[in-house]
Amino acid sequence: MGKYIVRRLFLLVPVAIVVYTLTFVFIRVAPGDIVDLMLDQGGGGGTRVAAEKLRAQLHLDKPIYQQYFIYSWGLLRGDLGVSFRDGKPVSSELARRAPITLELTMMALVLALLISIPAGVVSAVKQDTPADYVSRVGAVFFLSMPSFWLALLILIFPAIWWGYSPPVVYKSLLEDPVTNLRQLLPPAFVLGSAYAGILARFTRSSLLEVLRQDYIRTARAKGLTERAVIYVHAMKNGLIPVVTMAGLQSATLLSGAVIVESIFNVPGLGNLTMGSIFQRDYAQLQANVLFFAVVVVMINLLVDLSYAWLDPRVRYS
């Protein structure tokens, strides 16, 4: 098991190199840079000399391959660079914003699991009944709804009906738990809804397959209650593909965080990523994309490792 984990962690290296090389080339090829943007925002008041000085400071005056080596050398020493916008280390901004996105995505994940697993189980156990149809149509409906539209509806209608809107200034969970929950629950619900749709569909199909197995028939034949058959025997095997899907779709949650955080004004990584794209803050954008990729790969590794716990037949070497 230990050897397997080390080997998988080594495989992270080529993925990280390809991700940051791709991102590096993409954003450097984009026309214009942050210096142009700063001069534009300053009404063109900046001098040519000042602009050249700033470019030299940020290494933007060098050819792309040299910039790449400078960045790679920094990365090898654990230095992600400084933000082009405010000169602060991007790692500190990443460390400040990542917990907010992590809290939001964890809340979304918990909400999605709380909705999807019972819905999927009911749908499978009561196959081809009205409960099954409602659950299936609900799942595919949430899956088809764009998250930004659901977010707008959640902001508009409570405001029209009850004059309610979520708090605007962010408070951390430790600082003010009630305000924090009032701020993060609506975006977490939006983020979790499409995810819940995917997971409910998977729970249903996976459980239906397990319920047709011989060992389930044996469990029923020896007189176990239906509850015991489903919760003790069927669920553990039926949930293995659901765990895989939950891991593989984790990128969906992070993707959704970009748009949902922008709409609900949550100061997380998604919001920071949007800001870095618009402000051409290459260093910050690159660090964020790399962080997203590493998180997704680590989640996939955790998913693979969880198989051994869920299914004793799975052994890693």
Added chain:
Amino acid sequence: MALPRRRATPLRAIVRFCRQKPLGAISGLIIVAVVLAAGLADWVAPSHYRTQDIPARLQGPSPQHFFGTDDLGRDIFSRVIYGSRISLLVGLVAVALGVVHGSIWGFLSGYLGGKLDMTVQRLMDAILAVPLLVMALVVVATLGASLFNVILALAFILTPRANRLLRGSVLSARENIYVEAARAVGCSSWRIALRHILPNVTAPIIVLATISLGSAIITEASLSFLGMGVPPPFPTWGGMLSGEGRSYMIYAPWIAIFPGLAITITVLAFNLLGDALRDVLDPRLRS
């Protein structure tokens, strides 16, 4: 004596599909309606998408304006109809490009294996590791927001999904006995690939393409919503939910409701059609 088999014409196949999968058939009809509305927008829409009627601004749904009017007095129903053109065009072209490109590399990767397979798969790992929308935003930010670049960005992010699916199908198909038989009778490698393996791996690709269309339409709408999609003045469903109009949504919620509903219904139809096609095309799911 055996009865003569009825020839399976396309019409018969469609009738059988409608009988077996009524929900899939209704979804197909919705898609046909959206395609017709997009193609015939100049005749179907009550007014042009740029026509402004300031005195009639922010009016609710009525017989004159089925979906109401926006902050510039433009008819939302007409703009939703014109907006379907971009959604469908971007969705169809991006999915076609992404699926064909991903499939070619997936086929070669799975069939040839070796170093090519390893290189292609590590590249796909990297693209898949970055959240879809973030990757699309990075590509559009690089190339600039335009219709062509949005299509390219979506095709790029759809490539790995088709690649993985086709690679997996080829790996499994090439172990079949009919491939061994073809090899035994002396078929060349390329003949086996194109005549025996390819026809057996196309069904999952058709299903993936149908389901990816929904995902492409949502991603295009998300890019437009974030101001990184097809630029104005041509209306897009995502773009109609952002910009100036957003500040009026609390007084005129129909500005938010109808474009979003158009996206949801179209994507829902593609997803349900994809499900129905999968059930019909996958022999393991036929009951």
